[in-house]
Amino acid sequence: MNTTDPNSSPPDEILNHLDFSEIPDTLTVWQLAASYYDGEPSEQEFERVGNDLWPLIQQATRPRYLRVVTWPRAVALAACIAVIIAVGITITQQSTSVFAPHGEQLTHQLPDGSTILLNSGTHIEYRKNFGDVSRELTLREGEIFLSVEHDLTPFVVTSFDAETRVLGTSFNVRSWPDEINAATDITVESGEVQVVPHTAADHAVVLTAGQSARIQPNGQEPLVTQKAEASAEDYTWVDGGFKFSEQPLGNILKEIERRYDVAITLESPELESLSIGILKQSPETAEEIIRDICALHCEYRAVSDGFLLTTPR
Secondary structure (H helix, E strand, O other), rough: OOOOOOOOOOOHHOOOOHHHHHHHHHHHHHHHHHHHOOOOOOOOHHHHHHHHHHHEEEEEOOOOOOOOOOOOOOHHHHHHHHHHHHHHOOOOOOEEEEEEOOOOOOOOOOOOOOEEEEEEOOOEEEEOOOOOEEEEEEEEEEEEEEEEOOOOOEEEEEEEEEEEEEEEOEEEEOOOOOOOOOEEEEEEOOOEEEEOOOOOOHEEEEEEEEEEEEEEOOOOOEEEEOOOHHHHHHHHHHOOEEEEEEHHHHHHHHHHHHHHOOEEEOOEEEEEEEEEEEOOOOOOOOOHHHHHHHHHOOEEEEEEOOOEEEOOO
């Protein structure tokens, strides 16, 4: 990564389009772009700064009049520097946000070459300079399976109650802050990871292949388990399966809603905390899973927008 040079200037391709009076402001913009990209920007990045900031300037200054910009590339920003300063817009490093819609799973490649599979409804974020000086990813909510490229720069996944650090491995992270008894679950397929609870850093644990950990936000010591077939059980969703071990029915139904983009209503609130387990290898529909659940615990019927679960008559 380049170090920002306070004396650097735009290339001739940009300067040649300017009047003499426009050059000082353009040099100022160039330095802002250099800070924005943590290094001297390319001509394309300079243009991208303009594309990123112009909507913010318009929004922040309405209903103030802004003249129509006709200059090529991002040199339009030169005319807006005074406006940017006046309205207090701060140029910050942008982040990339990735969301897997309900009913879909999404594979995404990170800038460092690592790949990530997002389960339905999952939301992640990472900085656009990911891999330059750090590899930090935020799991806002959801479940992901990562195959991390080996690098001396640690790969960090932050969820609502824990931080998971790796160098090169494949592992699964599940973290839904709105679930009953919400926790972050980590399972390692290969390599090793370190998991640090936000509320109890002294309870950090190292997991190796076949191990799982549950991190709870109340500061308790992580629950670590060793399973010979952890990879086959704890992230069967990667291969299209559906598996929960003794989880509240409310959490399981939320997963069904996300996976199949359906609505499920509980007639009786006490059903939500009912603890059950279920394993389906390759269910094609939400009803396949609901039928198995209700065979032992409740009754169901299809309604206009999904399913209604009721207590046995």
